Amino acid sequence: MSFWRFLQLNWSELLSLVQQHVVLVFIAILIAVVIGVPTGVLLTRYRSLRGPVLGIANVMQTIPSLALFGFLIPLPFIGGIGTRTALVALVLYSLLPIIRNTVTGILGVDPNVREAAVAMGMTSSQVLRQVELPLAMGVIVTGIRVATVIAVGVTTIAAAVGAGGLGVYIFRGLRQYDNNLLLAGALSAALLALAADFFLGLLQLQFSFEAKRSVARSATRKLVLAVGVLILVIGGFALWRGGASKTGGEAHVSVGSKDFTESALLAEIVAQMLEARGVSVERRFELGGNLPHEAMVAGTLDLYPEYTGTCYTAILHHTPISDSRAVYEQVKQEYAAKFNVAVSQPLGFENTFAMLVRGDDARRLSLKTISDAASQAPRWRAGFGQDFMSRADGYPGFSKAYGLKFAEVREMDLSLTYIALSSKQVDLVAGNSTEGRIATLDLFQLADDRHYFPPYEAVYLVRQDSLTRVPALQEVLAKLANGISTDEMRRLNYEIDGNKRDPKEVVKEWIAKRGL
Amino acid sequence: MSDVALVEFDNVSFSLSGTNIITELNLIVERAETLVLLGESGCGKTTTLKLVNRLFEPSAGEVRVEGKTTTDWDPIALRRRIGYVIQEGGLFPHFSIARNVGLVPALAGWEQQRIDERVRELLSLVGLDPDRFAERYPRELSGGQRQRVGVARALAADPPLLLLDEPFGALDPLTRASLQREFADLTTRLGKTAILVTHDVREALILARRIGLMHKGRLLLLETPEQFLASDHPQVRAYLETLELKGGDQ
Numbered sequence: 167m168s169f170w171r172f173l174q175l176n177w178s179e180l181l182s183l184v185q186q187h188v189v190l191v192f193i194a195i196l197i198a199v200v201i202g203v204p205t206g207v208l209l210t211r212y213r214s215l216r217g218p219v220l221g222i223a224n225v226m227q228t229i230p231s232l233a234l235f236g237f238l239i240p241l242p243f244i245g246g247i248g249t250r251t252a253l254v255a256l257v258l259y260s261l262l263p264i265i266r267n268t269v270t271g272i273l274g275v276d277p278n279v280r281e282a283a284v285a286m287g288m289t290s291s292q293v294l295r296q297v298e299l300p301l302a303m304g305v306i307v308t309g310i311r312v313a314t315v316i317a318v319g320v321t322t323i324a325a326a327v328g329a330g331g332l333g334v335y336i337f338r339g340l341r342q343y344d345n346n347l348l349l350a351g352a353l354s355a356a357l358l359a360l361a362a363d364f365f366l367g368l369l370q371l372q373f374s375f376e377a378k379r380s381v382a383r384s385a386t387r388k389l390v391l392a393v394g395v396l397i398l399v400i401g402g403f404a405l406w407r408g409g410a411s412k413t414g415g416e417a418h419v420s421v422g423s424k425d426f427t428e429s430a431l432l433a434e435i436v437a438q439m440l441e442a443r444g445v446s447v448e449r450r451f452e453l454g455g456n457l458p459h460e461a462m463v464a465g466t467l468d469l470y471p472e473y474t475g476t477c478y479t480a481i482l483h484h485t486p487i488s489d490s491r492a493v494y495e496q497v498k499q500e501y502a503a504k505f506n507v508a509v510s511q512p513l514g515f516e517n518t519f520a521m522l523v524r525g526d527d528a529r530r531l532s533l534k535t536i537s538d539a540a541s542q543a544p545r546w547r548a549g550f551g552q553d554f555m556s557r558a559d560g561y562p563g564f565s566k567a568y569g570l571k572f573a574e575v576r577e578m579d580l581s582l583t584y585i586a587l588s589s590k591q592v593d594l595v596a597g598n599s600t601e602g603r604i605a606t607l608d609l610f611q612l613a614d615d616r617h618y619f620p621p622y623e624a625v626y627l628v629r630q631d632s633l634t635r636v637p638a639l640q641e642v643l644a645k646l647a648n649g650i651s652t653d654e655m656r657r658l659n660y661e662i663d664g665n666k667r668d669p670k671e672v673v674k675e676w677i678a679k680r681g682l
Numbered sequence: 683m684s685d686v687a688l689v690e691f692d693n694v695s696f697s698l699s700g701t702n703i704i705t706e707l708n709l710i711v712e713r714a715e716t717l718v719l720l721g722e723s724g725c726g727k728t729t730t731l732k733l734v735n736r737l738f739e740p741s742a743g744e745v746r747v748e749g750k751t752t753t754d755w756d757p758i759a760l761r762r763r764i765g766y767v768i769q770e771g772g773l774f775p776h777f778s779i780a781r782n783v784g785l786v787p788a789l790a791g792w793e794q795q796r797i798d799e800r801v802r803e804l805l806s807l808v809g810l811d812p813d814r815f816a817e818r819y820p821r822e823l824s825g826g827q828r829q830r831v832g833v834a835r836a837l838a839a840d841p842p843l844l845l846l847d848e849p850f851g852a853l854d855p856l857t858r859a860s861l862q863r864e865f866a867d868l869t870t871r872l873g874k875t876a877i878l879v880t881h882d883v884r885e886a887l888i889l890a891r892r893i894g895l896m897h898k899g900r901l902l903l904l905e906t907p908e909q910f911l912a913s914d915h916p917q918v919r920a921y922l923e924t925l926e927l928k929g930g931d932q
Contacts, residue, residue: 278768278769278770278772279772279773279774279775281737281768281772282766282768282772282773282774283774284737284761285735285737285761285764285766285768285845286761286762286766286785286786286789286835287758287759287760287761287762287786287789288758288789289758292789296774297774300776301774301775301776373776
C-alpha cells in the first residue's frame, strides 16, 4: 500500500491521534507555565533556593521518558495509566526550560531599568508585572518554545501508558513492521514540533525590544496574536470535546490490551460485541509490560485478554508446570482470592513461545525439536524480545533446561525478530505460536520436547465487580468460550500484520461471519 | 529643622559589606536650588542620591526629606514625590514614550485623559513634538531625545525634588551644552529643587547654585560657583586645571 493510499484510508484516525497529541502537549505546557513561571520568579527572589530547585528540575529531565512513565504508574493520584500519568510526566519534563528561562530572563533585565522602576515609586509587584516580566518575556517564551518541542517528542512515548497520541501509530508501526504507520506517526509528530517551534518563534520576536519597530512588525504581531487565539480556541474546543465524549452511557466498560496485535485484536472482539449490546466501551489498548494487570487491580481497567501461563509465572510467580488444566484452575482460584478478578473460559487456542528457525535450515539439518537444535546453538545467533529475556519462564530458565549456549544473544523488539530471522540476521528466535508470519515467511516451529514452557491458554481477565455491574459482559464471555482455534488466530493476526488491514474491520467481519 | 531645607543629611555614614562609602556627611539642600555634587567615580556621589529616595538607608545618622527621616517615610510615597533621572534616561524599552512619561501619574491613579494631557504638556516642555514622539519607542530616539524624555518623566507628577545622576553624561558635547542650558532654564522657571551628580566641572559651573565637592566618601567643600573658582583647595585647583587645559585646546 502506498503512503498516500494509507493516508486516504486512515486520515480520520490520524487526525484524532493528532488531536490527542496536541491536547496533551497543550495542557501539559499550560500547567508547566502556570507552575514554572511563578517558581522561576520565586527563585529570583530567594537566591538560596535556586541551586536545589533547578537541580531537581534538571534531574527530572535526564530520566528517560519510558522510565519516568514506569516510575509513575504505581503512584496513587498522579500515577496509573492514561492521560493523567502522561500529563504528569510531560509537565515534569517541561518545567526545567521554563523555570530556567524565567530566572535567566528576569535576572537579565538591565539593572538600570529595574532601578529606575523602583525609583519611580513602583511597588515590588508592579516592578515584576510591568517591567521585569515583560522584559524577560522573550527569554521566557524561548523556554516555553524549547519545552513545547520536547513535549511533542515525549508525547509519542505517552502511547505506552495508554494516553493516545501519535505514538500509537509509531508503536503499532514498529510492532507490525509497517512503514506507513511509522511514517504517518513520526512525520506528523515532526511536523507538529516544527509548527510549534515556528509559531512560538514568531511570538518570541514580539518580545524583542532591542530591534526597531516598524509597521510590518505590528502586522506580524496581529497575525501571531490571531494564530495564538486560534490555537487557544482549538485547544479549548478539543478539550471540551474530549471531556464530553467521556460522559454518557450508563453501562460503561474499560477494555484494555497489551501492546501486541493479538492482544489488541482479542480486546477489540469483546469491545465490539459489548458495543453491539449497547454498552459504552473505553478502549485502553496497547499498554506495555504489566500495565494492564496493574491498571485492572487499581480499578481503572475492567477487562483485558491474557494467557494463563503469564498469570501463573509472571504475576503469581509460580515455577512453570506443563499441566494446562492445573495451571488454569490455580490461576482462577488465586486471581479470585488475591485480586477479585475472574478468569473466563479458555478461548480455545494457546499462544506459547515458539522457538522458530528458518524452514530451509530445519529441512537441511532435519531439525524437529528444540533438543535437535542444541548441537547447532554454539554456531547460532539468537534474537529474543525484551519480554522473553526478562521473565521467569523466559531465556534464563529456557537455556538451562535445554543446555543451550548461543554464539550470540541479541535482545530486540519482538516484532522485528521474525524479519531478522528470515533475513538471516539471526538464526533462532522466540516468537509467538499464533504469529501470522510463521507461515508466510516459511519459518519452522521447533517442538518443546522437554515441555519446558507452561501452557499459555488465552483467556479474558475481568474484574468481579464489573461482571455484576454489566450483565452483558457475562453473555459475551460465555459466547467466546472455546470460540477461536489456533489456526483461526494465526489467520486473524496475519490479516492485520501481513495484509495490513484495519483491526476493527477484521474483527467486524469475523463477528459477523460467526454470528456473535 | 529649618523651613527652607528640603533635604538634610545629618551626620550620615553608609557602608556596604564592610566598606565605608559615605563618611559623616552633613548637607542641607535648600528649596529651589540646584545643588551639584561633583567628584570622580567611586567618590560616593551616586550613593548620596540613593540615600535621598531610600534606595539605600544610612548605616548611621539620618537623611530627612521635608523634615521627615527617610526611614519613617513609606518608600513608595517618598519616591513618588521625587523625580529621578539617570544616564540615558533609564527609560523602559517596552513602553511607548507616552507611557514612559505618564508612568508616575499612572501609578498614582490619575485618569487616562489627565495623564494624556500631562504627557503632551511635558513633551512640549522638554522640546519634543508630542504628535511625533508620543507613540514611538525609546529605541527609535536619539540619545539626546531619550534624555529629554527622561527629564519629562521625572517631572510628570510635579514632584518638589529632582535627583539627577550624570543625566547628560552619554551625550555628544553640542547636545549636552544645549540640554544643560534648557535644564537650567526649566528648573528656574518651575522653581524645582534639584540634586545633580556629575564628574564634569564645566557642567557643575553652568548648572549649580552650590557645588559640593566629594572625595572618598566625604564632602570636602560646599561653595557657590564663584567661590569655587576662587578657591585654592588643591582638589579644586586640580579640577580647574583640567578646565584650563580644555580651554587651551579650543
